[in-house]
Amino acid sequence: MKFNIALLAGDGIGPEVINEAVKVSDAIAKKFNHEITWTPALTGACAIDAVGVPYPDETHEICMAADAVLFGAIGHPKYDNNPSAPVRPEQGLLLMRKKLGLFANVRPTFTFPSLIDNSPLKRERIEGTDLVFLRELTGGIYFGEKGRRDDGETAFDNCVYTRVEVQRLAKKGFELAMTRSKKLCCVDKANVLETSRLWRETVQAMEKDYPEVEVSYEFVDAVAMRLVQWPNSYDVLITENLFGDILTDEASVISGSMGLMPSASVGEHTSLYEPIHGSYPQATGLNIANPLATVLSAAMMFEDAFGLKAEAEAIRAVVNKSLEQGIVTEDLVSKGSKAYSTSQVGDWLVANL
Amino acid sequence: MKFNIALLAGDGIGPEVINEAVKVSDAIAKKFNHEITWTPALTGACAIDAVGVPYPDETHEICMAADAVLFGAIGHPKYDNNPSAPVRPEQGLLLMRKKLGLFANVRPTFTFPSLIDNSPLKRERIEGTDLVFLRELTGGIYFGEKGRRDDGETAFDNCVYTRVEVQRLAKKGFELAMTRSKKLCCVDKANVLETSRLWRETVQAMEKDYPEVEVSYEFVDAVAMRLVQWPNSYDVLITENLFGDILTDEASVISGSMGLMPSASVGEHTSLYEPIHGSYPQATGLNIANPLATVLSAAMMFEDAFGLKAEAEAIRAVVNKSLEQGIVTEDLVSKGSKAYSTSQVGDWLVANL
Ligand SMILES: CC(C)[C@H](C(=O)O)[C@@H](O)C(=O)O
Ligand SMILES: CC(C)[C@H](C(=O)O)[C@@H](O)C(=O)O
Numbered sequence: 159m160k161f162n163i164a165l166l167a168g169d170g171i172g173p174e175v176i177n178e179a180v181k182v183s184d185a186i187a188k189k190f191n192h193e194i195t196w197t198p199a200l201t202g203a204c205a206i207d208a209v210g211v212p213y214p215d216e217t218h219e220i221c222m223a224a225d226a227v228l229f230g231a232i233g234h235p236k237y238d239n240n241p242s243a244p245v246r247p248e249q250g251l252l253l254m255r256k257k258l259g260l261f262a263n264v265r266p267t268f269t270f271p272s273l274i275d276n277s278p279l280k281r282e283r284i285e286g287t288d289l290v291f292l293r294e295l296t297g298g299i300y301f302g303e304k305g306r307r308d309d310g311e312t313a314f315d316n317c318v319y320t321r322v323e324v325q326r327l328a329k330k331g332f333e334l335a336m337t338r339s340k341k342l343c344c345v346d347k348a349n350v351l352e353t354s355r356l357w358r359e360t361v362q363a364m365e366k367d368y369p370e371v372e373v374s375y376e377f378v379d380a381v382a383m384r385l386v387q388w389p390n391s392y393d394v395l396i397t398e399n400l401f402g403d404i405l406t407d408e409a410s411v412i413s414g415s416m417g418l419m420p421s422a423s424v425g426e427h428t429s430l431y432e433p434i435h436g437s438y439p440q441a442t443g444l445n446i447a448n449p450l451a452t453v454l455s456a457a458m459m460f461e462d463a464f465g466l467k468a469e470a471e472a473i474r475a476v477v478n479k480s481l482e483q484g485i486v487t488e489d490l491v492s493k494g495s496k497a498y499s500t501s502q503v504g505d506w507l508v509a510n511l
Numbered sequence: 512m513k514f515n516i517a518l519l520a521g522d523g524i525g526p527e528v529i530n531e532a533v534k535v536s537d538a539i540a541k542k543f544n545h546e547i548t549w550t551p552a553l554t555g556a557c558a559i560d561a562v563g564v565p566y567p568d569e570t571h572e573i574c575m576a577a578d579a580v581l582f583g584a585i586g587h588p589k590y591d592n593n594p595s596a597p598v599r600p601e602q603g604l605l606l607m608r609k610k611l612g613l614f615a616n617v618r619p620t621f622t623f624p625s626l627i628d629n630s631p632l633k634r635e636r637i638e639g640t641d642l643v644f645l646r647e648l649t650g651g652i653y654f655g656e657k658g659r660r661d662d663g664e665t666a667f668d669n670c671v672y673t674r675v676e677v678q679r680l681a682k683k684g685f686e687l688a689m690t691r692s693k694k695l696c697c698v699d700k701a702n703v704l705e706t707s708r709l710w711r712e713t714v715q716a717m718e719k720d721y722p723e724v725e726v727s728y729e730f731v732d733a734v735a736m737r738l739v740q741w742p743n744s745y746d747v748l749i750t751e752n753l754f755g756d757i758l759t760d761e762a763s764v765i766s767g768s769m770g771l772m773p774s775a776s777v778g779e780h781t782s783l784y785e786p787i788h789g790s791y792p793q794a795t796g797l798n799i800a801n802p803l804a805t806v807l808s809a810a811m812m813f814e815d816a817f818g819l820k821a822e823a824e825a826i827r828a829v830v831n832k833s834l835e836q837g838i839v840t841e842d843l844v845s846k847g848s849k850a851y852s853t854s855q856v857g858d859w860l861v862a863n864l
Contacts, residue, residue: 242712248702278636278740299652299670304705308673313709315670317652320661347753349601352657356666359595382761383769386739387631400700404757408735416736 160193161464164224166217168202169247170437171447171500172230178449178504179228179456182476185508186460186469197224201254202232202247202437212250218257222427226463227258228456229432235439255295259426261323262330263293264458265406265434266420267389269413272481273490277414279386284412289392290334291409293402294319294327295423298353300399319353319398324360330424331396332368341393342373345381345401357398378405385409410434417448417489418477420455422462429463431455445499448487450477453507476507513546514817517577519570521555522600523790524800524853525583531802531857532581532809535829538861539813539822550577554607555585555600555790565603571610575780579816580611581809582785588792608648612779614676615683616646617811618759618787619773620742622766625834626843630767632739637765642745643687644762646755647672647680648776651706653752672706672751677713683777684749685721694746695726698734698754710751731758738762763787770801770842771830773808775815782816784808798852801840803830806860829860 165180167173180196187194199217206212212232221227232247240246254260268288269277277284302316328344335342344361346354358375365373376384378401384391385405389412397405410416416435423430433451441447454477461470480486485506488497498506518533520526533549540547552570559565565585574580585600593599607613621641622630630637655669681697688695697714699707711728718726729737731754737744738758742765750758763769769788776783786804794800807830814823833839838859841850851859 242701242708246702252703278633279631280633283631300703302667306705306709311674313672313706314655315704315706317668317670318665319667320665322664347756348595349599350605350653351668352659353666353668355595356659379756379760382735382757383764386761386764401757403700403732404735404754407732408739408761411736411739 159464160195161225162195162197162223164221164227165196165198166201166221166227166229167198168230168232168437169204169234170231170439170442172202172232172437174445174447174500175433175449175452176228176230178500178507179452181504182453182473182507182511183456185511186473189472189511190466190469201250203234203237205250206245206247210245212245212247213253213257218254221254221258224428226459227428227430228459229430230452231433231435231437233437233439252300255423256301258428258430259296260423260430261294261296261425262327262423263295263402263406264422264424265291265293265409267291267409267413270415270418270478270481273415273418275414276490277412279389279412283387284389284414286390287413289389289409290338290394291402291406292327292331292334292394292396293406294323294397294399296425297323298399317351317353317400319356321356321360324357325364328361328364328396331394332364332371335371335394336368339393340371342371343381343392343395344373344375345378345395345397345405346375347378347401348375349377353398361396381405382408385412418450418454420451420458422455422458424462429459431459431463445501446488446497447500448489449500449504450480453477472511476511479510480506512817513548514578515548515550515576517574517580518549518551519554519574519580519582520551521583521585521790522557522587523584523792523795525555525585525790527798527800527853528786528802528805529581529583531853531860532805534857535806535826535860535864536809538864539826542825542864543819543822554603556587556590558603559598559600563598565598565600566606566610571607574607574611577781579812580781580783581812582783583805584786584788584790586790586792605653608776609654611781611783612649613776613783614647614649614778615680615776616648616755616759617775617777618644618646618762620644620762620766623768623771623831623834626768626771628767629843630765632742632765636740637742637767639743640766642742642762643691643747644755644759645680645684645687645747645749646759647676647751649778650676651752670704670706670753672709674709674713677710678717681714681717681749684747685717685724688724688747689721692746693724695724696734696745696748697726697728698731698748698750698758699728700731700754701728702730706751714749734758735761738765771803771807773804773811775808775811777815782812784812784816798854799841799850800853801842802853802857803833806830825864829864832863833859
C-alpha cells in the first residue's frame with residue numbers, strides 16, 4: 159500500500175520524537191512492503207515565528223490531502239503565562255481540530271508491567287488498568303461564543319452542544335465498547351448542566367441499538383474520584399470537551415507511564431496521531447526525550463487509519479521489548495542503569511523490529 | 512457566648528452524623544461555658560417529601576437568622592439517574608448557596624498519620640499533604656443562563672464571571688495563604704476561556720497587595736495531574752465553581768480519609784459547615800456511618816464562624832485520639848478489630864473531651 163502522511167513536528171522536543179517515529183514507520187513499511195511519503199508542514203510556535211500564524215493555510219492543505227497526520231507537540235515558554243497574547247500556539251491547535259473536523263479524541267490509559275511501580279498509585283490500585291476516553295474535541299465551551307461586557311468587567315464563555323454532535327461521538331464510543339469489554343460510561347454533570355442533560359438523553363436513546371453494551375452514567379466529579387481509586391473499573395468513557403481535557407490528563411498520570419501514552423484524534427476529513435506528553439521545552443535539542451509515545455502513536459495510525467493490525471502489533475512488540483530490556487531514555491531508567499538517547503532508542507527499535 | 516445554629520440534617524445518613532456532631536458541640540459548649548440553641552429545618556429529599564420543595568422559605572429564614580448553619584447531606588436514590596426530574600434535591604443545594612450568598616467553599620485536604628495507608632497513593636506521594644481549595648460557589652456555569660434551542664436539539668449553558676466575584680474569592684485566598692505557607696495557586700483554563708482570562712488578570716492585579724504571597728497560575732488539566740503526582744506541593748488553591756467541583760473531589764480521595772473531610776461555605780449572610788461525604792443512602796438508619804467529618808465540620812464552625820480556636824482544637828484533639836485508639840466506625844476499622852457504631856463513636860468523643 160501507499161500512504162501520504164502529513165508530518166507536523168511542531169515545537170520543543172516534537173521534531174526529535176517525530177524523527178524516531180518516522181524511522182520506525184519507514185522500517186515497518188519496508189518490512190511489510192508499503193510506501194510512505196512524508197510531507198512536513200509547520201505548526202505551533204515555529205509556525206508563528208516563520209509565517210505569523212500557528213496553523214498556516216498551507217499546513218491545512220497538506221493535512222487535508224494526506225491519509226493521516228503524525229503530530230509532535232506544540233508550545234513554547236515564551237507564550238506561557240500570557241494567555242492574552244494576540245497569537246498563541248494553542249490557537250493553532252484548536253483551529254486545526256476544528257478545520258480538520260477532528261471531533262473524537264481517543265485517549266487510552268494502560269499499564270506496562272515493567273513500569274507499574276512508576277505509578278503514584280499503589281500497585282493493587284493500578285494493576286490491570288486498561289481504559290479509553292473518547293473526548294469530544296470540536297464543540298462545547300472551547301468553541302462557543304466568548305467575550306466581555308460591561309467595559310471588560312464581565313466575561314462569558316458559552317457551552318453549546320447539538321444532539322448530532324453528541325450522537326457521532328457516542329456512536330464511536332458504543333462501537334469501541336463492542337470491540338472491548340462492552341462497558342461504556344457516559345461522564346456528565348447532568349444534575350447541573352443542560353448540555354449534560356442533552357448528552358445523557360441522547361446516549362440513553364442510543365442504548366437500544368447496542369443491547370450488548372452495558373452503559374453507566376456518572377457525574378464528572380465522581381469520575382475524578384474513581385479514576386484515582388479504582389481506575390481498573392473503567393473500560394470506555396465518553397465525555398464532552400472540557401471534562402475530557404481534565405479527566406484524560408488525570409487518567410494519564412495514574413498509569414505512571416504518561417511519557418508512553420499515544421493518542422488519536424479522528425474525524426470527518428482525516429485523523430491525527432500524537433503523543434500526549436507535550437513539547438517539554440527544557441529537554442529541547444538534548445536528545446534525551448522519550449520517543450516511545452510517538453512511536454506508539456504511529457502504531458495507532460497503522461492500525462486505525464490504515465487498517466494494518468500486524469504492522470501495529472509489530473511496533474508494539476518491539477516497544478515492549480525495549481522496555482523489558484531497559485533500552486530506555488533517562489525518564490524510565492532504573493537506578494544504576496544506563497540511559498539511552500532519543501535516537502539510540504529509535505535505532506534500537508529499528509534494528510530489532 | 513450564645514449561639515443560634517440552624518440544623519439542616521438532610522437525607523440519608525445526614526441525621527445520624529448530625530446527631531453526633533450536636534452531642535459533641537453541646538459537650539464543648541458546656542465545657543467552655545457557651546450556650547447553643549439548635550433550630551432544625553428541612554432540606555433536600557425530605558423537604559420535597561414534606562413540603563414539595565428542596566429548600567423551603569421557612570428553612571431559608573431559619574438559616575438567615577442563625578449565627579451559622581450545620582448541614583448533613585442531601586440526596587436520595589429515587590432522584591438518581593433522573594436529572595431531568597422537575598424537582599430534585601440538588602436544586603435545593605444550589606438555591607441555598609445562592610440565596611445565602613455562600614460564595615466561597617473551603618475544602619481542606621489533609622492526612623491523618625494513622626490513616627495514611629488508606630490512601631490509593633503511595634505513602635511517599637501523599638505524606639505531608641495539607642492543602643485547601645477555595646472554590647467559588649455562586650457563579651460560573653452553575654448559575655448562568657441555560658436552556659434549549661432548535662426544538663430541543665441544541666442545548667447551552669453560559670459561564671459568566673464578573674471581576675467583583677473573582678476579587679472577593681481571591682481576597683479570601685490571599686488572606687488564607689497569609690495564615691499558612693503563603694503559596695497561592697490560581698487554577699484556570701486561561702489558554703481557552705475568556706472567564707479564565709478575567710480570573711487570571713484579576714488575581715495578577717491583586718498580587719501587589721500581598722507581596723509576601725507567592726502566586727502561581729496553573730491550567731486545570733495540569734492541576735488534575737499534579738494533585739495525583741505531588742499533592743503535597745500545593746498549599747492554597749483558588750478556582751471557579753465547576754473546576755472546583757471536579758478538583759476538590761479528586762483531592763478528597765487522594766488523602767484516603769475522604770470520610771473525615773470537613774468543609775465550610777462562607778459568604779455574605781452566614782456560613783455553613785458540612786461533611787463532604789454525601790448522603791450514603793445504603794447506610795441510612797444502620798448506625799454505621801462515620802460521624803467524624805461532621806464533627807470536624809463543627810470544629811471548623813467553632814473556629815471560623817465564632818472565632819473559638821481552643822474549642823476547635825479540643826474537638827480535633829479528641830478526634831485524633833479516637834483514631835489513634837481505634838474507636839472508629841467500620842469504614843476505618845483495621846482487620847481483626849472491632850467496629851464501633853456511629854453513636855458509640857459520638858459517645859466516646861463526648862466522654863473523652
Ligand atoms: C493546549 C490546550 C488548548 C489543549 C486543550 O485544552 O485541549 C490541551 O490541554 C490538550 O488537551 O490537548
Ligand atoms: C450535587 C451537586 C449539584 C454539587 C455541585 O456540583 O456543586 C456537589 O457535587 C457538590 O460539590 O457539592
